[in-house]
Amino acid sequence: MNYYSLNRKAPNTTFEDAVVRGLAPDKGLYFPESITPLEPSFFETIEDKSNTEIAFEAIKQFIGPEIPEDVLKTIVEETLNFDFPVVEINENISTLELFHGPTMAFKDVGARFMARCLGYFNKTNTKDVTVLVATSGDTGGAVANGFLGVKGVNVVILYPSGKVSDIQEKQLTTLGQNITALEVDGVFDDCQDMVKQAFMDTELTSKMQLTSANSINIARWLPQLFYFMFTYKQLKSKNKDLVFSVPSGNFGNICAGMVAQKLGLPIKHFIAANNANATVVNYMISQTYNPKPSVQTISNAMDVGNPSNFIRIQELHNNDFDTLKANLSSYSYTDDDTRAALLELYNDFNYVADPHGGVGYLGAKDYLKENEAHVVFLETAHPTKFLDVVEDVIRENIDLPPQIEAVMHKEKVAIAINSYDALKAFLLQ
Numbered sequence: 001m002n003y004y005s006l007n008r009k010a011p012n013t014t015f016e017d018a019v020v021r022g023l024a025p026d027k028g029l030y031f032p033e034s035i036t037p038l039e040p041s042f043f044e045t046i047e048d049k050s051n052t053e054i055a056f057e058a059i060k061q062f063i064g065p066e067i068p069e070d071v072l073k074t075i076v077e078e079t080l081n082f083d084f085p086v087v088e089i090n091e092n093i094s095t096l097e098l099f100h101g102p103t104m105a106f107k108d109v110g111a112r113f114m115a116r117c118l119g120y121f122n123k124t125n126t127k128d129v130t131v132l133v134a135t136s137g138d139t140g141g142a143v144a145n146g147f148l149g150v151k152g153v154n155v156v157i158l159y160p161s162g163k164v165s166d167i168q169e170k171q172l173t174t175l176g177q178n179i180t181a182l183e184v185d186g187v188f189d190d191c192q193d194m195v196k197q198a199f200m201d202t203e204l205t206s207k208m209q210l211t212s213a214n215s216i217n218i219a220r221w222l223p224q225l226f227y228f229m230f231t232y233k234q235l236k237s238k239n240k241d242l243v244f245s246v247p248s249g250n251f252g253n254i255c256a257g258m259v260a261q262k263l264g265l266p267i268k269h270f271i272a273a274n275n276a277n278a279t280v281v282n283y284m285i286s287q288t289y290n291p292k293p294s295v296q297t298i299s300n301a302m303d304v305g306n307p308s309n310f311i312r313i314q315e316l317h318n319n320d321f322d323t324l325k326a327n328l329s330s331y332s333y334t335d336d337d338t339r340a341a342l343l344e345l346y347n348d349f350n351y352v353a354d355p356h357g358g359v360g361y362l363g364a365k366d367y368l369k370e371n372e373a374h375v376v377f378l379e380t381a382h383p384t385k386f387l388d389v390v391e392d393v394i395r396e397n398i399d400l401p402p403q404i405e406a407v408m409h410k411e412k413v414a415i416a417i418n419s420y421d422a423l424k425a426f427l428l429q
């Protein structure tokens with residue numbers, strides 16, 4: 001499969017090249033040249049297939065031929081060695097729990113898949129690749145964990161000092177080996193600006209191969225389509241129209257769901273559930289895309305004012321507003337709405353959700369006021385990752401799961417930096 005740049009000013013290229021580059025030379029996002037629907041029999045018999053079989057069949061057209069099928073099978077198997085349970089909330093709403101991976105964030109799947117692809121390509125490359133990533137919390141941990149020990153790949157994570165939770169900081173700073181954490185004296189935007197500056201710095205990029213590990217990278221973005229297939233497998237026997245409510249920030253996850261739909265997965269509709277960062281909600285009303293600086297909320301992984309994958313969503317809908325509107329609803333919620341949702345889920349359904357899942361639940365409820373379907377909201381992080389908020393709302397202590405307990409006792413190792421020059425000096429050393 002080849003990929004083109006959505007800016008259309010760079011040559012089409014292979015999966016391998018698109019993964020290694022992250023962003024096209026014209027700064028556009030890469031997009032697959034074609035999406036061929038799977039055979040109807042694939043969906044008719046999906047309940048008889050294992051998760052790895054489903055994932056392999058669904059992803060292979062996007063990868064081949066650079067990664068041989070037997071290698072791809074192993075990559076998929078290793079990526080998906082944990083559960084993806086669908087939990088019923090009530091008759092019309094379920095949640096897909098995406099937090100059973102090693103860092104308890106849904107980004108584990110994309111990070112693990114991308115790490116293994118890069119690791120495979122690097123068996124024949126002589127030049128090391130440096131993955132540079134800025135994190136506001138969850139991405140860093142998932143990327144660090146996914147890439148740990150991958151030969152030929154160095155990972156450098158920038159995080160804002162004092163602005164990530166204790167758990168998140170431990171997940172970033174305690175791994176060692178090929179993972180380095182840089183503790184930036186600043187906020188998340190400063191970290192992201194430094195990363196962007198590094199990608200633009202030709203003196204740096206002529207000396208080293210830099211790539212990104214956020215959802216602009218196709219190897220992190222596309223594997224997320226598996227979640228939607230795994231849900232269908234579990235809910236197919238209900239025989240109801242299936243709708244997904246996806247708590248969205250950069251819109252990578254929901255966009256991957258739309259790719260699954262293009263592959264023939266029977267999904268009736270998508271809901272983008274947002275916090276106060278409502279750029280897409282406003283666009284769906286006004287047809288004017290007006291990105292804004294992000295505002296801080298309790299669902300902080302969605303604090304994005306200019307969602308990078310929205311352009312891919314438009315491309316998937318032939319850049320036609322009415323086609324998009326028929327497939328996507330979007331809603332925005334305040335932190336108070338979100339807290340009320342967490343309390344309702346706990347009191348009425350005995351379910352402890354995290355703030356991102358809470359926003360997804362609200363999207364599901366609003367959609368069901370005017371439509372009939374079975375709505376699945378994605379629970380994108382384990383509630384312990386947002387301990388203060390969740391415990392404060394439900395007035396109960398939650399136990400730390402073993403994955404989290406294990407890192408809390410390890411010693412933090414991070415290098416403090418306070419400028420782009422310090423980052424550059426570190427990278428060139």
Ligand SMILES: *Cc1c(COP(=O)(O)O)cnc(C)c1O
Binds near residue numbers: 138
């Ligand atoms: C990253 C993240 C999101 C948003 O996903 P996008 O693909 O950026 O829309 C939602 N919830 C959690 C917990 C996240 O870490």
